[in-house]
Amino acid sequence: MSATVHGPDGRVLQLEDSVLAPFEARVDGTAPLPRRCFAAAHVTMLPGYAEVAHSLERPGPADEIAAHIDWETTLAFRERIDRCGMGVAEAMDTAQRFELGWDGARALIERTGALGLENGFVGAASTDQLATIPDLDALAGAMVEQVRFVRGCGGIPILLPQPWLTGSGAGEEEFVRFYTDVIDASEGEVLLHFLGEMFHPSMRGYFPGDSLRRVLTHDPEKVRGLKLSLLDRELEETLRAELSPRGQVILTGDDYNFAALIEGQPGPARDLAPLGGRPLSGGPFSHALLGIFAAVTRPAAVALRLLDAGDVEGYRELMGRCERLGRVIFEAPVQRYKSGIAFLAWLNGLQENRMLANHEEHARSLDYYLRVAEAASDAGAIEDAALAAGRLAALIEKRAG
Numbered sequence: 001m002s003a004t005v006h007g008p009d010g011r012v013l014q015l016e017d018s019v020l021a022p023f024e025a026r027v028d029g030t031a032p033l034p035r036r037c038f039a040a041a042h043v044t045m046l047p048g049y050a051e052v053a054h055s056l057e058r059p060g061p062a063d064e065i066a067a068h069i070d071w072e073t074t075l076a077f078r079e080r081i082d083r084c085g086m087g088v089a090e091a092m093d094t095a096q097r098f099e100l101g102w103d104g105a106r107a108l109i110e111r112t113g114a115l116g117l118e119n120g121f122v123g124a125a126s127t128d129q130l131a132t133i134p135d136l137d138a139l140a141g142a143m144v145e146q147v148r149f150v151r152g153c154g155g156i157p158i159l160l161p162q163p164w165l166t167g168s169g170a171g172e173e174e175f176v177r178f179y180t181d182v183i184d185a186s187e188g189e190v191l192l193h194f195l196g197e198m199f200h201p202s203m204r205g206y207f208p209g210d211s212l213r214r215v216l217t218h219d220p221e222k223v224r225g226l227k228l229s230l231l232d233r234e235l236e237e238t239l240r241a242e243l244s245p246r247g248q249v250i251l252t253g254d255d256y257n258f259a260a261l262i263e264g265q266p267g268p269a270r271d272l273a274p275l276g277g278r279p280l281s282g283g284p285f286s287h288a289l290l291g292i293f294a295a296v297t298r299p300a301a302v303a304l305r306l307l308d309a310g311d312v313e314g315y316r317e318l319m320g321r322c323e324r325l326g327r328v329i330f331e332a333p334v335q336r337y338k339s340g341i342a343f344l345a346w347l348n349g350l351q352e353n354r355m356l357a358n359h360e361e362h363a364r365s366l367d368y369y370l371r372v373a374e375a376a377s378d379a380g381a382i383e384d385a386a387l388a389a390g391r392l393a394a395l396i397e398k399r400a401g
Contacts, residue, residue: 003389007370007396015373015388020299020380023318027305034308035262036280037300038087038122038251039293040094042341043108044073045355054358062101065357069104071111073351077294078112078121080350084301086293087276088112088121090155093199094291094338097160099357102129106149113153120276122191122289123155126162133164136174140181147186156276158191158227158289163202172209179215189224189275191251192216196230198334213242220246224275227289229253231334236261236286244282247272252286255326255337259319261286263307291337292326295344299380321379328375331368339364340372347373347391348383366399 005013049068054060078088090112091097091105100108109123125146133139139162150157159182165175183190194212197204207215216223225248228236233254240250249272252261264285272280280287293300300322307315329340339354339361346354354361373382373392382388 001385003385005373005389005392005396008366008400011370013370013374013392015377015382015385015392017382017385017388019378019382020302023299023302023306023314023380026311026314027302027309029302029305031305031308033085033301033304034281035285035304036087036249036251036275036278036287037085037293037304038089038289039081039297040089040092040289040291041074041078041081041294042338042345043095043100043104043357044070044077044342044345044351045353045357046070047353049355050353056358056360056363059099059358062099062104065099066101066104066107069107070351074108075111075115077345077350078117079115081294081297082115082117082119084297085119086297086301087119088117089124089158089289090121091124092158092160093195094294094341096338096357096360097124097126097128098200102126102146109150109153109155113155120278121155122158122276123150123153124160124193125150125157125190126160127164136170136178137181139164140178140185143182144185147182147190151188156189156191157186158193160193161195161203161206163200166202166205172211172214175207175211176214179211180218183215183219183222186222189222191225191227192223193227193253194229195253198231198332199229200335216243216248217246220248223248224280225249225251225287227251227253231256233257233261237265240284240286244284247282249280249282250286251289253289255290255292255330256323258286258288258290258292258326259316259323262288262304262319263312263315291341292322292329295329295341295376296322296325296379296381302380318380322381325372325375325379325381328368328371333363336360336363340368343369343372344376344381347376347388348381349387366396369395
């Protein structure tokens with residue numbers, strides 16, 4: 001069905017919830033996905049957080065933020081991702097890791113691990129249990145501790161980038177030493193994460209010189225792949241070609257160009273060693289670990305099944321629509337993308353408010369939210385048009401007041 005919303009200045013929005021149906025009719029909705037895909041999930045806040053005076057200008061302490069997490073809704077969102085055939089990426093930037101701190105992140109990882117998700121999860125290992133970081137050895141030791149915790153909860157550890165390295169002026173040799181020390185001390189497989197400065201300003205100058213390639217080649221049996229979040233398609237394709245002969249993979253973090261990167265280029269696929277105990281293939285294509293997949297889990301999964309069934313045009317049409325939504329949600333300032341993801345979950349009735357830690361939802365304009373709603377409708381990411389229209393109308397009225 002469709003529903004109409006009247007916006008400001010005579011603007012009319014038409015929301016549809018039947019866009020996905022003809023695509024779904026062409027695939028087996030229970031078939032496994034042809035790529036390993038992880039959706040980076042956000043955190044939902046309890047209603048009482050509305051009265052807490054945290055803001056981006058005056059951020060709240062991590063323990064206060066964690067005390068207001070709506071655990072029931074937060075975990076239900078992760079179970080929904082799993083039902084669609086994707087894994088969960090836990091306690092990453094989408095979950096506002098830099099604001100949440102280790103105590104909140106540890107609870108997220110532990111509780112997600114306890115869900116026993118069929119498609120598994122990736123858990124972010126960092127160093128935020130340290131109040132201060134005296135030196136490189138302490139930094140590496142803290143990350144190894146978190147790697148072991150993630151693995152103990154049943155997750156695949158992914159090594160979050162460390163602002164301390166850029167902030168301390170670390171050069172190529174220090175980067176290589178830090179990462180190789182962590183890899184050597186890790187008892188099992190890990191993933192690397194390269195986050196661009198458009199997601200977090202502290203990432204400017206990360207992996208200086210040839211440090212990234214040196215780390216990736218240090219122990220390919222342990223370093224299974226790289227999540228690349230630089231919004232640079234050409235660089236990703238170049239790195240992918242370098243990693244593939246070693247049995248390593250790229251998990252694209254490019255929320256602007258993921259459709260073509262996941263589809264890949266002509267060429268054979270081959271079976272690699274399992275990742276997290278689940279099948280993994282290699283070839284001239286990227287797997288995915290994306291924040292946008294939290295907003296388009298269902299349509300993206302349908303698109304991937306179309307690709308697996310040989311319906312390349314159907315894949316391109318549907319995943320292209322998902323990508324266009326991604327470009328709206330992740331428009332500059334890119335780091336405020338979480339506002340769009342939480343908004344869409346709220347619009348679809350998956351949560352009862354759209355609040356984020358430090359009330360990041362206020363960082364975007366009404367026009368932004370209207371464009372997210374329109375692009376979501378086109379992408380088949382609206383579950384119930386009447387519900388979405390009612391909630392959107394309420395937001396318009398609130399912003400107008």
